[in-house]
Amino acid sequence: MNTRPDQLRAGAEAASAGLPALMLSAERLAAALVPGAHGQRRAGTGEDFWQYRPATAGDTARSIDWRRSARSDGQFVRDREAQVAQSASLWVSAAAGMDYAGAPSRPAKRDRADLLALALGMALLAGGERVALAGQLPRPGRMQAERIAEALVSRPALPGDEDAPPAEALRPGQRVVLFDDFLGDPQPVLDYLAHAAGLGIGGALMQVLDPDEEGFPWEGAVLFRSGSGALRHDTRDAAGLRDAYLARLAERRALLSRAALASGWHFGTHDTGQPPAQALLWLWSVLEG
Structure with a gap:
């Protein structure tokens, strides 16, 4: 079935509706950083x-x-x-669970991850780097920031609960940053880190969670379900699950932190109730360090 021109135009307009706001927010956030050129520790034509x-x-x-x-x-x-210009690759999970927001006053996890990815990309581009979303060609310059923003707002959410960064897109010489809630099966991420380490690629994992996922505030009768609805758990005593949930969250973070450290990567966390500048400054510091 062919898509009519008016349907195609309506879809494009809906997909790009959030682009100006995302660009403006990312520009303001990136302005908090002072990017510089990156040296290679060999003689050349730089300034340092x-x-x-x-x-x-x-x-x-x-x-x-x-x-x-x-x-x-x-x-x-x-x-x-x-x-010389370095190359950075950014990946933001599109799994269904990333659309979760625990309160109307907070952004969805995916919206916050998009903002952090674009702001970081802008800062790196301003420092002379070539940047792209995973699987795309890294390029320099202001226009590349707009390409990244358009790709972020136009990509559809996945119908399922799992998403994984494309290991086949890894290239030596890159630095990679992954944004996800990392609440699904951890094995694809562990395999990705091992593959990246084998290529000498470093980077960072940024776990983005809603404050409700951090503290588990629910009590009484609650029906829990995954973002896709495929997984469900009905309980009459949600508070009784809190300790077990928090223990498993701590175990997951410890697993990812150990795997990142073993691969020469960094693992950080951010919840959407906190200012995004905190997470961005952390990312900048570990990438520059």
Whole structure:
């Protein structure tokens, strides 16, 4: 069945309705960071000082640092650190459960994850990096931020409860950031980390949860169901499940933290009741560190 032009246009307009607000929010959030160029710790044409070295036959008189040379019997060249654009890949889960928001005053987990991913992407782009969503071609520049934003707001939510980053899209030299609630089967994420480590790829996992998922405030009779509705649990004493739930959440976080550490990655958490700048600053610090 062919889609009529008016249906296609209506779908495109609905998908892009949140684009201006997402772009504006991400720009404001990214402005909190002061991105810089990234060095390679080798001599090159960058601006940052790296080391002094003795002058050789191929060095010109202009390359000699005469002030440093005056303090010794030899001539020295002031090497600068080579600076090149790095590549970053961002992935945001589209699993059904990411659309959960525990209160009208809070954003859905997916909306917060989209905001963090785009703001981080903007900051990295401003620092001269090439950035893309997982599986897409990393590119530099302002237009790439708009491409990322359009892809985030237009992608449909998955009908199921599971989503996993595409391991086949990993490339050596990348840095990767994954945004998810990580409440589903952890094995795909563990396999992804192992594959990334084998390629020498580092990055960060950011677990995004609603405050209700952090504290389990429910009491009395409650029907719990997964985002897709495929999993259900009916209880008359929700409070009686709290300790077991919190213990399992702690176990899951410990598992992901150990796996990230073993792979040279970082694991962080964020709940949607907190300012997004906290999570963004953490991501920036671990990527820059």
